[in-house]
Amino acid sequence: xxxxxxxxxxxxxxxxxxxxxxxxxxxxxxxxxxxxxxxxxxxxxxxxxxxxxxxxxxxxxxxxxxxxxxxxxxxxxxxxxxxxxxxxxxxxxxxxxxxxxxxxxxxxxxxxxxxxxxxxxxxxxxxxxxxxxxxxxxxxxxxxxxxxxxxxxxxxxxxxxxxxxxxxxxxxxxxxxxxxxxxxxxxxxxxxxxxxxxxxxxxxxxxxxxxxxxxxxxxxxxxxxxxxxxxxxxxxxxxxxxxxxxxxxxxxxxxxxxxxxxxxxxxxxxxxxxxxxxxxxxxxxxxxxxxxxxxxxxxxxxxxxxxxxxxxxxxxxxxxxxxxxxxxxxxxxxxxxxxxxxxxxxxxxxxx
Amino acid sequence: xxxxxxxxxxxxxxxxxxxxxxxxxxxxxxxxxxxxxxxxxxxxxxxxxxxxxxxxxxxxxxxxxxxxxxxxxxxxxxxxxxxxxxxxxxxxxxxxxxxxxxxxxxxxxxxxxxxxxxxxxxxxxxxxxxxxxxxxxxxxxxxxxxxxxxxxxxxxxxxxxxxxxxxxxxxxxxxxxxxxxxxxxxxxxxxxxxxxxxxxxxxxxxxxxxxxxxxxxxxxxxxxxxxxxxxxxxxxxxxxxxxxxxxxxxxxxxxxxxxxxxxxxxxxxxxxxxxxxxxxxxxxxxxxxxxxxxxxxxxxxxxxxxxxxxxxxxxxxxxxxxxxxxxxxxxxxxxxxxxxxxxxxxxxxxxx
Numbered sequence: 295x296x297x298x299x300x301x302x303x304x305x306x307x308x309x310x311x312x313x314x315x316x317x318x319x320x321x322x323x324x325x326x327x328x329x330x331x332x333x334x335x336x337x338x339x340x341x342x343x344x345x346x347x348x349x350x351x352x353x354x355x356x357x358x359x360x361x362x363x364x365x366x367x368x369x370x371x372x373x374x375x376x377x378x379x380x381x382x383x384x385x386x387x388x389x390x391x392x393x394x395x396x397x398x399x400x401x402x403x404x405x406x407x408x409x410x411x412x413x414x415x416x417x418x419x420x421x422x423x424x425x426x427x428x429x430x431x432x433x434x435x436x437x438x439x440x441x442x443x444x445x446x447x448x449x450x451x452x453x454x455x456x457x458x459x460x461x462x463x464x465x466x467x468x469x470x471x472x473x474x475x476x477x478x479x480x481x482x483x484x485x486x487x488x489x490x491x492x493x494x495x496x497x498x499x500x501x502x503x504x505x506x507x508x509x510x511x512x513x514x515x516x517x518x519x520x521x522x523x524x525x526x527x528x529x530x531x532x533x534x535x536x537x538x539x540x541x542x543x544x545x546x547x548x549x550x551x552x553x554x555x556x557x558x559x560x561x562x563x564x565x566x567x568x569x570x571x572x573x574x575x576x577x578x579x580x581x582x583x584x585x586x587x588x589x590x591x592x593x594x595x596x597x598x599x600x601x602x603x604x605x606x607x608x609x610x611x612x613x614x615x616x617x618x619x620x621x622x623x624x625x626x627x628x629x630x631x632x633x634x635x636x637x638x639x640x641x642x643x644x645x646x
Numbered sequence: 647x648x649x650x651x652x653x654x655x656x657x658x659x660x661x662x663x664x665x666x667x668x669x670x671x672x673x674x675x676x677x678x679x680x681x682x683x684x685x686x687x688x689x690x691x692x693x694x695x696x697x698x699x700x701x702x703x704x705x706x707x708x709x710x711x712x713x714x715x716x717x718x719x720x721x722x723x724x725x726x727x728x729x730x731x732x733x734x735x736x737x738x739x740x741x742x743x744x745x746x747x748x749x750x751x752x753x754x755x756x757x758x759x760x761x762x763x764x765x766x767x768x769x770x771x772x773x774x775x776x777x778x779x780x781x782x783x784x785x786x787x788x789x790x791x792x793x794x795x796x797x798x799x800x801x802x803x804x805x806x807x808x809x810x811x812x813x814x815x816x817x818x819x820x821x822x823x824x825x826x827x828x829x830x831x832x833x834x835x836x837x838x839x840x841x842x843x844x845x846x847x848x849x850x851x852x853x854x855x856x857x858x859x860x861x862x863x864x865x866x867x868x869x870x871x872x873x874x875x876x877x878x879x880x881x882x883x884x885x886x887x888x889x890x891x892x893x894x895x896x897x898x899x900x901x902x903x904x905x906x907x908x909x910x911x912x913x914x915x916x917x918x919x920x921x922x923x924x925x926x927x928x929x930x931x932x933x934x935x936x937x938x939x940x941x942x943x944x945x946x947x948x949x950x951x952x953x954x955x956x957x958x959x960x961x962x963x964x965x966x967x968x969x970x971x972x973x974x975x976x977x978x979x980x981x982x983x984x985x986x987x988x989x990x991x992x993x994x995x996x997x998x
Contacts, residue, residue, distance in 0.1 A: 301733065301735040301736065301998050302733070302998065303997050303998065304998075335940060335941075357940070357941045358941065377897070377908075377941070378897040378898050378906075378956075380895055380897055380908075380956065380957050381653065381654070381895060381957070383653040384653065402898050402900060403898060403899065403956055405955075405956040405957060406897075406898075406956065409957075428900055432904075432944065433900075433906060433939065433942055433944060434897070434898040434900055434906050434942070435898075435900055436900070437900060437901060543732055543733060545729070545730040545732055545758075545786070546730050546754050546755060546758075546786040546787075547755065548754060548780055548785075548786055548787055548788070548789060549789060552784075554730075554785060554786050556729075556732075556998075559915075559917070559969060560969070560972055560997065561997055563911075563915075563916065564915065564916045564917050564969075565911070565916050587785065588687060588709070588968060588969065588972075589687075589709045589710065589729070590785055590786070592784070592785060603757075604730075604732065604755055604757040604758065605732050605733070605757060605761075616940060617911060617912065617916075617940065620912055620940075620973075621972075621995070621997075622995075622997065623995055643973070643974070643975055645655050645912065645913055645973075645974065646653050646654065646655065646656075646908075
């Protein structure tokens with residue numbers, strides 16, 4: 295089947311571009327002497343996680359236990375969940391996961407550490423707990439290196455836990471400040487004679503454009519596999535390097551300068567990017583998707599020399615691709631315009 | 647099980663508030679002498695669609711064939727899809743649906759009408775096609791009453807179709823202009839001696855606050871069943887009338903004035919409302935959810951006298967509830983804080 299014969303809306307993934315993106319990132323990490331632990335939230339597909347590992351990733355990153363369960367079921371053996379996991383139901387699932395894979399998690403508080411400590415009691419197989427550090431991102435994380443040391447000592451006091459290192463979700467474009475924070479923390483840990491086996495730093499925007507310094511040992515980008523308008527705006531490659539598009543049909547042309555697509559916020563999501571509008575229409579680069587309702591995309595064609603007809607199909611590069619993956623049950627893989635595979639988005643909708 | 651024992655994130659629906667909201671809307675429509683045809687995109691649940699019909703709705707509205715298929719499977723016999731349905735795959739499914747229920751659709755172009763006409767050829771059971779009118783909303787729709795008449799004549803020329811009336815998605819807060827448009831169209835149709843059996847007008851924001859005039863015979867609100875922050879901002883009831891909340895856990899308290907919730911854009915969606923932030927925290931009304939990442943909600947507690955602890959669960963009224971329904975596979979119904987039912991969101995993710 296050709297791409298243009300797919301019913302819409304549909305996710306279309308160019309396998310050749312994915313492969314290029316995966317290789318480029320692995321080579322970049324290798325060149326920097328860093329380990330790559332890709333975040334699978336972007337694709338949520340076991341086959342791509344496996345390919346990332348084949349190319350040299352040391353393991354994967356999942357944000358939710360449900361995602362990790364799907365990936366473990368698919369045979370992936372090393373998973374990091376950089377999240378404070380709290381509550382009896384989740385800790386039970388975490389224990390089951392720990393039985394079958396190499397698992398690591400994070401904590402940024404005594405409460406989270408104590409929860410892990412009460413649930414994990416087997417000293418022969420301790421759970422690796424990294425400490426999340428707020429290096430300026432303003433999300434989770436201990437606020438000072440001294441707090442990190444205190445929390446590491448608390449982790450060390452539980453027989454079923456072990457201190458697994460430091461983790462941060464850094465503020466975009468501030469790698470220098472992040473390094474200062476981490477280096478200060480490492481010096482403190484050294485003074486206390488506590489080994490820090492791993493320093494995991496992760497976001498996508500800074501993966502290519504800034505040096506991560508000497509502190510980081512592991513990088514956790516996610517979006518690079520597909521890229522999107524936001525990544526392009528951040529300076530990572532061009533629109534041609536975007537592997538995922540949403541195929542849409544023009545369902546209405548009510549005025550000479552207006553088209554309506556059958557892709558609204560239910561398929562493109564409402565996330566904004568620095569570029570104008572709600573996605574880039576590949577075939578009509580000067581068109582602007584000015585508004586999304588749930589099932590309608592409203593397109594301004596006033597700057598387009600060419601204009602689509604009712605029934606035409608177009609491909610849209612989303613503003614933020616990770617959230618789009620979460621809205622579709624299946625994706626279509628294409629090579630040279632031919633649909634070669636349809637895959638369920640196995641880790642879609644895993645909220646807990 | 648009590649609400650607070652649910653794992654998070656979870657959708658929690660107060661059945662008593664749903665029942666009040668459904669009854670109030672039906673009574674309002676009855677008082678205005680209008681038929682109610684609720685849009686099910688808000689709940690996507692057959693059980694609530696059935697309850698809407700029991701209370702007096704004449705049928706339901708779905709935006710996608712996939713939603714209509716789910717509702718038809720559940721026994722619902724009268725469904726309106728106010729959408730230009732285009733392409734062979736969709737028209738095949740539409741024909742199958744037409745075989746088993748009372749179905750109506752819309753068109754705003756000759757192309758869409760001709761597609762229906764080619765697919766539907768049984769003159770003994772013609773498909774009802776309403777004409778979508780752009781009465782100022784700037785989405786789909788014919789631009790003038792004269793175009794509407796021409797399109798009705800085109801519909802009438804196909805043996806397998808019949809002209810089903812007029813439909814509009816009106817601009818918010820401009821009921822007067824909408825009426826002028828529709829009255830002018832009705833006069834033109836009358837002059838041509840073409841009966842207009844139905845004038846379907848629909849959005850949620852104007853359902854309670856503006857008179858829909860004499861032209862409309864049928865109203866298609868959706869959001870009223872749950873309500874949300876946006877509806878409250880539009881003047882429809884209070885936060886206490888919001889039936890759906892997202893239960894979240896406080897996973898981090900990195901600073902005295904910051905809390906992090908396990909609900910990000912993957913569960914609350916990124917839609918904005920006139921009220922500040924990404925949702926209203928019921929237990930901490932002065933807290934502001936200042937930012938959402940996919941799996942994190944960042945909360946500013948600086949104006950909250952009380953502040954939650956790590957592990958506490960809170961309930962969030964979303965900005966836009968319809969898109970939240972589409973992000974969860976199941977919902978939990980509660981009465982007096984007790985979980986009385988768990989239901990799959992049967993029409994979730996039906997994109998085509």
